[in-house]
Amino acid sequence: MNDLELKYLRSLSHQYPTIAAASTEIINLQAILNLPKGTEHFLTDIHGECEQFNHVLKNGSGSVKRKIDEEFGNTLSSKDKKSLATLIYYPKEKLDIVLQEEPNIEDWYKITLYRLVQMTKRVSSKYTRSKVRKALPKDFAYIIEELITEKADIQDKEAYYNEIIHTIIKIDRAQEFIIALSNLIQRMVIDHLHIVGDIFDRGPGPHIILDTLSKYHSVDIQWGNHDIVWMGAAAGHLACIANVIRMSARYGNLDTLEEGYGINLIPLAAFALETYTDVNCDVFSIKYNTDYNTKDLSMDMKMHKAISIIQFKLEGNLIMRRPEFQMADRLLLDKINYEDKTVTIDGKAYEMIDVEFPTVNPDNPYALTPEEEQVMERLRQAFVNCEKLQRHVRFLFSQGGLYKVYNSNLLYHGCMPMDDNGNFSEITVDGTKYSGKALYDVLDHYARKGYYSKNSPGEMQKGQDMIWYIWGGPMSPVFGKDKMATFERYFVKDKTTHAEIKNGYYRLLDDENVINKILTEFGLDTVNSHIVNGHVPVELKKGESPVKCNGKLLIIDGGFSRAYQGKTGIAGYTLVANSHGMRLVAHEPFESTESAILHESDIFSDSFILETSQRRISVADTDVGVELKESIHQLEELLRAYRDGIITEKAL
Structure with missing residues (x-):
């Protein structure tokens, strides 16, 4: 063990001062490695369309509906499932309507709270209790934890849980509790969000979108x-x-x-x-x-x-x-x-x-x-001097970059500059070619x-x-x-002058050798990795496909912006990657938030599975897993130092 390693372990010993503390953390991290990986959600080319963006974010590109189907199956009618989904998306607005129309609000509260608790249990089941606890709303953290945690030592569990719900209704906190549970479900359905560029221009609400993103629990942005x-x-x-x-x-x-x-x-x-x-x-x-x-x-x-x-x-x-x-x-x-x-x-x-x-x-x-x-x-x-714009741009710098490598996916907005032979193009900056x-x-x-x-x-x-x-x-x-x-x-009247010739990259999208070359350039393997790409709308109505090179390249700009929907024939693609594989979702145009609330009209989305993993993907298979394995290795080295007497345990 060299001096640098020893110095690091001594620093680590302040955080884990005993063999017991280090051992407990190793066990905890090892358990996390075996949990299913969290769900990733990919969106691109939003172009200021804040209402559609907000809705797709709330429904997780259909993830909420899929969880409802998994939890309730045939025990709920399609109508009840739609109502529950709308409530989860827009709890406050939907409650205002229910309070005016529902003749027996107490029964509705009981049924709804039960369903929301069941949904919360399902969406939180893949996370550690610690992670769930951190996501809980402060006002209801203890109550929610009680309701979603199995208690083996309570004989009459049903009576115990029913009494909690009855008390929530009795003290007139049902509405706030429903809103809190709905927001928590939205939060737990998606573990991490990727925005693959173009938040601004065309649509009216980029500032609204950035306000939302800046409060989102986990997000990265490719400019x-x-x-x-x-x-x-x-x-x-x-x-x-x-x-x-x-x-x-x-x-x-x-x-x-x-x-x-x-x-x-x-x-x-x-x-x-x-x-x-x-x-x-x-x-x-x-x-x-x-x-x-x-x-x-x-x-x-x-x-x-x-x-x-x-x-x-x-x-x-x-x-x-x-x-x-x-x-x-x-x-x-x-x-x-x-x-x-x-x-x-x-x-x-x-x-x-x-x-x-x-x-x-x-x-x-x-x-x-x-x-x-x-x-x-x-x-x-x-x-x-615009404080709001500066805050948003600082957020783009802190959470963003020109590309991102994340869980074997390479994310970028536009293209890899190259010639028609697939050779990377060079630019000279300060006398050096890049x-x-x-x-x-x-x-x-x-x-x-x-x-x-x-x-x-x-x-x-x-x-x-x-x-x-x-x-x-x-x-x-x-x-x-x-x-x-x-x-x-x-x-200029002559429209031939209007032509903007695309980079050679776009003529080589179906060449798997070129895609493999790009993946290798960014240190990714060419078997299990993907490129997720935005920028150029995929014209579905002309027969174009967003999936290239046997699924290695995914171009998910399908016209989120209204300005492009006449050209593409749809209202955008999104991508969902979870512990079972990857799913591409094609969206129909979004009518309005008002219609979604009043008529429970979700965006019609057609999804298809791109990849299915033969075994469920765990945290150990992700970038976070790599970091956790390194932490476990360092903690094991600390244990060895304690047991060899190189570092002395601290008195508690």
């Missing part, structure tokens, strides 16, 4: 391109701020900024109203949904155009500042011929729909006017610098520019296309 651009905006990067506002305007979601985050857009509105009042803004139409107030349409179109022009200027300056990004083909403002109303792209002139740009100086097209500079500085101050896993790592490193290196302005600027590159650069693993053709889509 999507739409997340990273908001993270850059929160850091104060002007090009990222312009992108965030432009997309919010385009999809009629400025309320997310103004009401959700309290960001003052009046400086931009005043500038747009003054500068673009008599300017044609038809190209900048708003893709709004039914909640959009059309009285704001004209104003929003002006703001949309104003921020878009500012964005193209800011991005042009950034591209010239960072020649290593190799994005000079995106410098288009200086390629406009205002007399012919054309723009030259890749050496060819194309007709433009709109060349009315009152703030663009043809001799110096990338220079912001003093008014534009003032607007952007005020917006920058609003973003960096590809594969190293590329992910260096981009992740610089993204964190862009937010946290406040004492090193140069490093912070470089990091923020890198965040923008991750958002839309041609070799970015979360973007995965040769260009972001925003300029062409707004201004």
